[in-house]
Amino acid sequence: MVIEKEKLKAEILKNLKVSFGKELSEAKDFEIYRALGETIMQDIASDWYDTEKLYSQQKQAFYLSAEFLMGRALGNNLINLGILDEVKEIFKELGIDYNKVEDAEEDAALGNGGLGRLAACFLDSLATLNLPGQGYGIRYRNGIFNQEFKDGYQIEKPETWLKYGDVWSVMRPADEVIVTFGDGSVRALPYDMPIIGYGTRNINTLRLWEAHSLNDLDLGKFNQQDYLHATEDRTLSEDISRVLYPNDSTDEGKKLRLKQQYFFVSASLQDIVKKFKKQHGTDFSKFADYVAIQLNDTHPVIGIPELMRIFIDIEGLSWQDAWSIVERTFSYTNHTILAEALEKWWVGLFEQVVPRVYQITQGIDNQLRQVLAQKFPNDPDRQNRMQIINGNMIHMAWLAIYGSLKVNGVAKLHTDILKTKELKDWYELYPEKFLNKTNGITQRRWLLESNPQLASYITELIGDGWITNLMELKKLEEFLDDEDVLRKILQIKHEKKVELAQYLYRTQNIIINPESIFDVQVKRLHEYKRQLLNVFQIIDLYNRLKANPNIDFTPVTYIFGAKAAPGYFVAKGIIRLINEVAQMVNRDPQVNEKLRVVFVENYRVSVAQKIFPAADISEQISTAGKEASGTGNMKFMLNGALTLGTMDGANVEIVEEAGIENNYIFGLTVKEVEEMRKHGYDPHVPYNSVVGLKKVVDSLVDGTFNDLGNGVYGTIHRLLMENGPWQQADQYFVLEDFEAYRRTQQIINKEYKDRMTWARKSLKNIANAGKFSSDRTIEEYANEIWHIIPAKL
Known part of the structure; x- marks a missing residue:
């Protein structure tokens, strides 16, 4: 990005006045940080738009993840745009400590550990390699908690990265969708974050969904001075995108966790289908030629029956046609060897939260049972072990493997263990689905x-x-x-x-x-x-x-x-x-x-x-x-x-x-x-x-x-x-x-x-x-799983 120093300086000073009504001499570090962020967002706007236009003609990869541990954006964005030194020079001339301004940014802590940080590195690599792809997740108002120690014990305090909004997010109200649960519906409002590639004009997107109620206020209850219940619907809806991994040791906690997963997956799939129709009409036989969806661990696996629901109930496809598209569209990354970490949902809860999706999951399970009966007619134990719905539990990893084109582990040893131990039954059934993609970092x-x-x-x-x-x-x-x-x-x-x-x-x-x-x-x-x-x-x-x-x-x-x-x-x-x-x-x-x-x-x-x-x-x-x-x-x-x-x-x-x-x-x-x-x-x-x-x-x-x-x-x-x-x-x-x-x-x-x-x-x-390097990992995903090719501005 070529940018004149004087122009950049003038834009920062202008944004200080527009946003905060202040001259530089009066501005706090946080306000200078915001003014600089706004300047960058304005300067990248047309490249961001052009990138989206360019990608819409290509096959794209969509990375669905419950976590994106992005951290701070400012320094990374300035480096990738190639203007960090210029900004530091400007700040020096203006008598501003760049490090203090950088420290004014809160971490976007929308992840808990390796899974979420990997997703963030992958987005950086996609953009740097000019690959058509974007991330989808949840815009948690309070991400992973802030940790304090009291008498040596961990105390969790709410994390407040959105206290004053986020300069790197753009609300897209025109793309809002409705997500419906067994007990009502919520609005899914998208916010887009630019993902700036290094040494390229391409700017990819991370779309994060925020939950809002259909009715912010029950005016009748409010006028009866029942203020607590007048906003109850709003509070319950917003809880869905409030906290990353709410404590699920109770049934209510489990219900909220399942709602979170369905919320962002349903919103993302509705969005993907809408974009496809805009470009290609309703000929869904071409869907998998233009859309590759990566499920980052089991959290988004509910996407498999949800896409079936969209195709069958909304687009009018037959079960057979819908399934043949679905199984060519999704791929699944397994991130764990711990059996207890392979996600399972109790049937009763699943049916209560997403009744129609549960019916479709039953249909997928019945279909798999027929496959297993044909393949292993003399092995009822194996047939039983591999059922998606088994012992009143829904095995999300089994659903992921059955409904995906490819299944990958994240290190050579891990993939070998999956093939020979943890997922041995599945590897013997579908050897062609399994491959390794060793993780990387940017x-x-x-x-x-x-x-x-x-x-x-x-x-x-x-x-x-x-x-x-x-x-x-x-x-x-x-x-x-x-x-x-x-x-x-x-x-x-x-x-x-x-x-x-x-x-x-x-x-x-x-x-x-x-x-x-x-x-x-x-x-x-x-x-x-x-x-x-x-x-x-x-x-x-x-x-x-x-x-x-x-x-x-x-x-x-x-x-x-x-x-x-x-x-x-x-x-x-x-x-x-x-x-x-x-x-x-x-x-x-x-x-x-x-x-x-x-x-x-x-x-x-x-x-x-x-x-x-x-x-x-x-x-x-x-x-x-x-x-x-x-x-x-x-x-x-x-x-x-x-x-x-x-x-x-x-x-x-x-x-x-x-x-x-x-x-x-x-x-x-x-x-x-x-x-x-x-x-x-x-x-x-x-x-x-x-x-x-x-x-x-x-x-x-x-x-x-x-x-x-x-x-x-x-x-x-x-x-x-x-x-x-x-x-x-x-x-x-x-x-x-x-x-x-x-x-x-x-x-x-x-x-x-x-x-x-x-x-x-x-x-x-x-x-x-x-x-x-995550660049190597992403190139392997692009070539061997998603089959997408670079498209450079």
């Missing part, structure tokens, strides 16, 4: 924006081709033995560590030492991700440092960042434990020069952009066979952190690319986990035989730590040590992997001292991160 946000020092040094060494072709990083291998380059890599890492230390002091009043090893685990808090293993090792390390203060030891700062789902008792207990350990360690003058523990409050995208570039060690320690892929591991690698991990998810491919000798792999493999399960794993064996482990585990219940009376540490202790009716003791093998993990940590502590060898490993990881 280097524009996770290197160019997050780590400008490293980005500009890489460009100095090999040119800037890597920004759109990350495989170019391979050229860095020629510098692996260049001591000047290695020293510079270490210097940049140190700068980023200083920046993170300053941020933590400013926001949480925490002092950490940038000379120490920064060992980082930031991700969703879940038992299988084993933050517990990490904190157990820290407790043991503390015990050993107390017993032997003169031990030869490189100082380490352990950094955590995570949110636990509001209803997840154990995960919230682990957060409390980490915070308690942090307090114990950081206040102890005997050890706190050598050991520090930090839990970063309210972990989110803008904070992640500070953490990834500063990390020395990337903790990827899930139980082997449990993590589908991970994308944090890729962001760390790209920024030169070394992976400390199990052979799980995309760690396997990271090690393939960068070499096992340049990372730190430990613990049971998938095969070994299976063997231990088969032969009966007893956690008492490591508990009694591994030196120091008994003391760590017992500290949960011997009064070392105080769970403030809610018994959560006792629960964690029981989950580790006792078999329950639904699960085995220590089902994530925390105790079994403890010794291997501790030993690896000790190796890291020694090897970190050899700074040049460490820097070489770090550079080797950066040089081999090329495979993990």
Whole structure:
């Protein structure tokens, strides 16, 4: 984008007056941020319009996702437009601190973790590659909650990114649609966000739906002074798009969650069908030639029977014709190996919320039963297992596989496990549907924006081709033995560590030492991700440092960042434990020069952009066979952190690319986990035989730590040590992997001292991160699943 500095400056000043009635000297940082955002939106408007026009002639991909973890837009948009330096120069001339203006933007926190951030990276890649595609989701008024700590416990506060509206969203009232449930209808009002590609005029779209009532006010009740009930309909309707993942531990919570899924899927499909008809009329036989719909996990799978409903009830197609279109239109991405995470809905609830869609789901189930009876006539068990409606539950993953053209896992190991274990029945029935698409991340946000020092040094060494072709990083291998380059890599890492230390002091009043090893685990808090293993090792390390203060030891700062789902008792207990350990360690003058523990409050995208570039060690320690892929591991690698991990998810491919000798792999493999399960794993064996482990585990219940009376540490202790009716003791093998993990940590502590060898490993990881660009992933989706081709303005 070519833009004259003076024109840009004049537009910003004009927008300050129009929107806020202020001169620059009176304006707050937030107002300057808004004025700059409005200026950019005005300047991209015609390219955005032209892109939509161009794409309407092509086959398009539509990415349906309950989450889009976009983070902040300003910096990313300025970088992709190529005007960040100009804006910084203008601000300097005007005496404005650009960093403060950037910090005035709230994160668009419409996601919870990897699933939502992946969707955001994918949108960036689609636009950069000039591929016709757009995202569809929900415009949550309060996205993922803001996290605060009270006595170490997580407290959820509402997240308010829309408190003053959003400069990057444009309401499109002409495209509003009605979504109907069993108990009434709501309006779905679309807001479009521009997705700006890097180095291209193309601007793609993320369309987010907001729920509104058909009647904002019952005037009769209002005039009778029954104010509470006069706006009840409005409140209940708006609840649908109020919060990301409402607590669904009750029936009401489950009902709201199902309504959310149907709401955005129905609105999106109505929109897609309307656009198709505008271009191609009512010849729906061509629908799948122009429309590819990707279901990001099971949340949007209700789209399969919903599109059938639209075709049959509204467009008048026969069942056979409708089904032949549907099964060629949808594809499904599976993001989990955890059986309990494969979504199922109780029939009674489904029928109550979406009665017509339930009838159609029954029809699809009956059709599948006939297929299974023909295919496996002598295997009634298998027929039973594979029914969509089974035991009064609707299996959304089964519906997704049966109704999709393609089914993909998100890392090589994950896809292999799906084929051979979790979805083995389905792979044997439909081998041609299954394929792998290893996840990726956008280097524009996770290197160019997050780590400008490293980005500009890489460009100095090999040119800037890597920004759109990350495989170019391979050229860095020629510098692996260049001591000047290695020293510079270490210097940049140190700068980023200083920046993170300053941020933590400013926001949480925490002092950490940038000379120490920064060992980082930031991700969703879940038992299988084993933050517990990490904190157990820290407790043991503390015990050993107390017993032997003169031990030869490189100082380490352990950094955590995570949110636990509001209803997840154990995960919230682990957060409390980490915070308690942090307090114990950081206040102890005997050890706190050598050991520090930090839990970063309210972990989110803008904070992640500070953490990834500063990390020395990337903790990827899930139980082997449990993590589908991970994308944090890729962001760390790209920024030169070394992976400390199990052979799980995309760690396997990271090690393939960068070499096992340049990372730190430990613990049971998938095969070994299976063997231990088969032969009966007893956690008492490591508990009694591994030196120091008994003391760590017992500290949960011997009064070392105080769970403030809610018994959560006792629960964690029981989950580790006792078999329950639904699960085995220590089902994530925390105790079994403890010794291997501790030993690896000790190796890291020694090897970190050899700074040049460490820097070489770090550079080797950066040089081999090329495979993990979301551009590569999206090109594979485009070529092998969606069959869409670039269309450039």
